Amino acid sequence: LHIIQSIQELRMRLCPLRQAGKQIAIVPTMGYLHEGHLSLCRAARAENDIVVVTIFVNPTQFGPKEDFDRYPRDEKRDAELLERENVDIVFIPPVSDIYPQSHSTAITPPAQSQGWCGASRPGHFQGVCTVVSILFNLVQPDRGYFGEKDAQQLAVIRQMALDLHYPIEIIGCPIVREKDGLAMSSRNVYLSPEERRQSLILSKTLKQGLEKARSGCLNVSDIIKDGEKIIQSITGVQLDYLGIVDQNTFMTPERVSIGDVYLGAILVGKTRLIDNMKFRV
Numbered sequence: 001l002h003i004i005q006s007i008q009e010l011r012m013r014l015c016p017l018r019q020a021g022k023q024i025a026i027v028p029t030m031g032y033l034h035e036g037h038l039s040l041c042r043a044a045r046a047e048n049d050i051v052v053v054t055i056f057v058n059p060t061q062f063g064p065k066e067d068f069d070r071y072p073r074d075e076k077r078d079a080e081l082l083e084r085e086n087v088d089i090v091f092i093p094p095v096s097d098i099y100p101q102s103h104s105t106a107i108t109p110p111a112q113s114q115g116w117c118g119a120s121r122p123g124h125f126q127g128v129c130t131v132v133s134i135l136f137n138l139v140q141p142d143r144g145y146f147g148e149k150d151a152q153q154l155a156v157i158r159q160m161a162l163d164l165h166y167p168i169e170i171i172g173c174p175i176v177r178e179k180d181g182l183a184m185s186s187r188n189v190y191l192s193p194e195e196r197r198q199s200l201i202l203s204k205t206l207k208q209g210l211e212k213a214r215s216g217c218l219n220v221s222d223i224i225k226d227g228e229k230i231i232q233s234i235t236g237v238q239l240d241y242l243g244i245v246d247q248n249t250f251m252t253p254e255r256v257s258i259g260d261v262y263l264g265a266i267l268v269g270k271t272r273l274i275d276n277m278k279f280r281v
């Protein structure tokens, strides 16, 4: 595992590999890695010659009142985990190299960024698109790996890659869950034991929605009304949103079809959690 911090060194390492025709993967992360991230690394490892993981807690995707300063960081542990996954390069640039003083360009995110997390976190997807596009330019990968837990982010990045003609295949990897159903997230460390128990209501609600559809109720607003009732009945949990969307356009249909995504966001104490499940039958 090569730990690289400078853009210049990253370019020096990657240039000959690219010229030799090696297939390069990027796995963009904000670090504090968990099994979800490692599953992305494994998928990337299986399908490419060179795997580059980036660790960058991107300030531009956090709102002024969000958790940028306290976002968990442990680069030493991250590097050990990546070493075990046979990752070739981990790129950990300083903020001032990605965003020098003079930086002022940003990417306007595509239509999929409207609503849901885009509504609750103004500017978030602009920050994500800008940093992902910078990282794509620096690494010039053949494939990019993203978790399906951030379903809206995945749809946004897919559209951005298409619109900006990036010659990069965007690959979504399934959500990895704890045994009790909680979707893995670096933010789960914020939860107290009580909040950790309360957090399960989100995956349970989504699962019930899927079961309701399986039993024949395909009406989107009925499924969501049920879900809202369940979440609002839990004290200590605040509902941000529940929604059902087409996985590519992120528009809401009237009736559920296969491939649509049931997504939700809740606040448990001060911690914002998101999750989603796909209707499959």
Ligand code: PAF
Residues within 6 Å of the ligand: 028, 029, 030, 056, 058, 061, 128, 131, 132, 150, 153
């Ligand atoms: O999903 C994340 O961890 C981040 O949003 C990403 C894609 C690494 C961009 O900062």
